[in-house]
Amino acid sequence: MSAQTEVSEKHHAQNEWAQERHVYEPHVIGVPPIGPYMREIWQRREFAYELARTKLKASQFNTLFGMLWLILNPILLAAVYFVLIDIIRGGNKPPHFIVHLVGAIFVYYYVSGAIRDGAKSVVKGGRLILNSSFPRLLLPIASVLVAWKKFLPTAIVYIPLFVIDSRPFGAHLLWVIPLLALATLIATGLAIMAATVQVYFRDFAQFLPYALRMMLYTAPILYFATRVPDRYEFLLDLNPIAQLIASFDAVLVFGHAPSLHAMVATTAWAVLSVAVGVVLFLSREREFAVRI
Secondary structure: OOHHHHHHHHHHHHOHHHHOOOOOOOOOOOOOOHHHHHHHHHHOHHHHHHHHHHHHHHOOOOOHHHHHHHHHHHHHHHHHHHHHHHHHOOOOOOOOHHHHHHHHHHHHHHHHHHHHHHHHHHHHOHHHHHHOOOOOOHHHHHHHHHHHHHHHHHHHHHHHHHHHOOOOOOHHHHHHHHHHHHHHHHHHHHHHHHHHHHHHOOOHHHHHHHHHHHHHHHOOOOOOHHHOOHHHOHHHHHOOOHHHHHHHHHHHHOOOOOOHHHHHHHHHHHHHHHHHHHHHHHHHHHHHHHHO
């Protein structure tokens, strides 16, 4: 073996990038094997983080005014709704209504923001799709990461409001963790579905604001779920976030565990939206480069 060959082999062994390589090969037809696909997504999770960071930087998230606007925007909307409800009810508001309203608006903004940004993720990622080989599912997932990072600062406002309104502390607050997980799953599933539909129907971007507005009005945000008449209670189960918000109310406003019905409905929406979204997306992923 020549000295040049030995040096070359030694350099190759010391090169950390040459020890293991992951090459993503797009599937040809149908839905790819879910296990290997999800492992590929996990191995490339840094890509989603970096993409989310880039989007946040573009939206001035790292600046003081950018952070303030993320908090002020839902607060101003909550203030407007609070005044309207106060006028309509003639000053007769339910107890602790402001804690309910602000918390519900924050949850709605989290889910709707993920859907809104996720719908544009594949179409706007056209250059990446055409020039790079990676699991396209990372694009809407990055949109959910953006929505999550925008959602976190709202705790700065909600926690003091929760304390000032003397809402009860206790072990029941641990329910917030699974409820946030379910909210994230619902946001992810709906964002993936919206991303897929947007590729095939560009007019979907015009319809989406109306759909999100209907989600707002039919969810118990401007009112408590307990105030919904019996004949309209079925609407709460048809809205992906309605029973979720009712569950948050039970924990944060009323100080007890969510009802079994609300948790079953919310879990069903989380599982169904992710399952349908992922299968729909993966079955069409191979066509994105042509459609875009």
